[in-house]
Amino acid sequence: MQKREDTITLKTLAKELNLSTSTVSRALKGSHEISEQTQKKVKALADKLGYSPNFSASSLRQSKSRTIAVIIPEIENTFFSQAMNGIEEVAQKKGYHVLIYLTNEDFLREREILKLLRNGRVDGVMISVSNTTDSFEHLQELINTGIPLVCFDRVAESIDAPRVTTDDLSAAQQATQHLISQGARKIAFLSMSSGLSISNQRKHGYLKAIQQHDRNTEPIIVECGTNDQENRKVIQSLLKQKQAPDAIFAAVEKLAINTYEVCHELGIRIPEQLKVISFSNLPAVALFNPALSTIVQPAYQIGKEAGTILFKLIEKKPLYSSERKLSIPSKIIDRQSTQSS
Amino acid sequence: MQKREDTITLKTLAKELNLSTSTVSRALKGSHEISEQTQKKVKALADKLGYSPNFSASSLRQSKSRTIAVIIPEIENTFFSQAMNGIEEVAQKKGYHVLIYLTNEDFLREREILKLLRNGRVDGVMISVSNTTDSFEHLQELINTGIPLVCFDRVAESIDAPRVTTDDLSAAQQATQHLISQGARKIAFLSMSSGLSISNQRKHGYLKAIQQHDRNTEPIIVECGTNDQENRKVIQSLLKQKQAPDAIFAAVEKLAINTYEVCHELGIRIPEQLKVISFSNLPAVALFNPALSTIVQPAYQIGKEAGTILFKLIEKKPLYSSERKLSIPSKIIDRQSTQSS
DNA sequence: CTGTTAGCGCGTTCAA
């Protein structure tokens, strides 16, 4: 296996074959205006030398990078890794490359990334905004430069970009109804406070179900944060009080886990003393003690659909009107943690 | 907010300011040969118009893309998403962009990706090979083109590239010893069969511990595959036999989950009838029924270290000899599933 | 069917 640091360009091939670079270029992409004989010769040599066209040069020339960017808050989260999987699959099929950016829920970082992407590095962008994002100008600026943008899951309401989400409101409503149907009467909603549309949707779904069932029931909304320690404290004092709730609906997986931890610590039995349900995409919840009932979001499909829509935009194909605001339903899976006694 | 489809280049700025493009270019990167006055003017306008240098053009010119590629088998796996997180963080600090590729354990896809990357699209590559990979020429070819490569976790033994792993052998040995110390005498090892070095390392660690304890003990090695259904069948027949093992050591998380499923189904009590330990990076195993003892790999650090080494290579800095084969220890966390009765 | 020419936008000579 010989080493070679010298790069092989069209020129190399052309010189070797006594052809012009344009002929070689055309031959390689199977242009019909080149004789089969020449095509074969060229391709054979290219193959032999392991030629592959310089990326920067060809994308400079064609103002096309065959690359998209995906911006997400975190990757250590089953929802996002499943979505990423869907996106990557679509991109792979299209022959596109995928840049990944993690904001770690930092708005400034998010804005910086979007700025970096305005220079032709990518042909399109997909984003799920951070929970500290409270202004969407950076998204608008990107759109203004002519780069297609698709939002998914955590969308920007005020921006005119296609969005793919799940039915957070109705899923939350159904989850609450499920708790009620299992006998719960005092249901607390653990909310991950933020200005995100999905947070509000989920809270509204909860409220709607509560009021639908009994106009006089006082909803219990507990705002939590990102710190596990503090969340556990909050949940602890919630469960220790005299009139403690008989059910908890966690808006995000993290809070369900905190709830379990507190219950294990305090010796509260699930579901006898407390029923629990949560949004979560973690398959392993089926092995929890007890198995956790969940609202599962179609993360993989969301990623796939969002990707498909982005490529339509990139290829300037028309969008169905349904694709401008696409919602894919979540599924409720009831397990032990919400079983009636 | 006005729309503009026209891109802003050096030329735009130059024309506007009655300067040459070279002056503008130099001014923007704070060259000392440009007067402060001019610099200010130029930067102000660039900022105002939101100029950002065309990516393809500048990387063509400098033969530098400020981009790295990360190739992994899957992302829906805590180990890889944690590693990815570490990598992204290092890259972000360095001002680099990260391309992500998922092979889905497909060797052909892996080879194809590596071929795509030989054209100057990236300045460096990190890979954790697929479990169907049995030849490493595609890695060597990449190295031959002069692109730095770092392997992590699932490394290619025969390739001369820096590698970052964990101490699979000794961790597996310790895990087995732990089972023995908890009273287990008939320990089965569930292996994810493959030609991967880490698979062998783990198996060897298991064997070493078994033989160390008692030369006459017959090891029980059960080869499993990727299909959950079949794995469960295999485990079922293993546990149903007369002389069933009293402990299971799962080489990967998936197999521990299959084991739990089977035990729940057959009513086998963990840890009383069967102790279980597994390699796994899933934090939620602490909530399993019962809490699962695990060997936790330092995924995040592996990603971070591998990234750091790759950037040294890219920047042609010298490597410490320890960095050519770096091993970061795993930690055993013992929970209920391995408690002695 | 093939070659010549030109230019994508940038950064780096060399010259003034």
Add this chain to the structure above:
DNA sequence: TTGAACGCGCTAACAG
């Protein structure tokens, strides 16, 4: 301190 000219490697328009 600034400008003119060149070329990175590729592709597309225009000839022949």
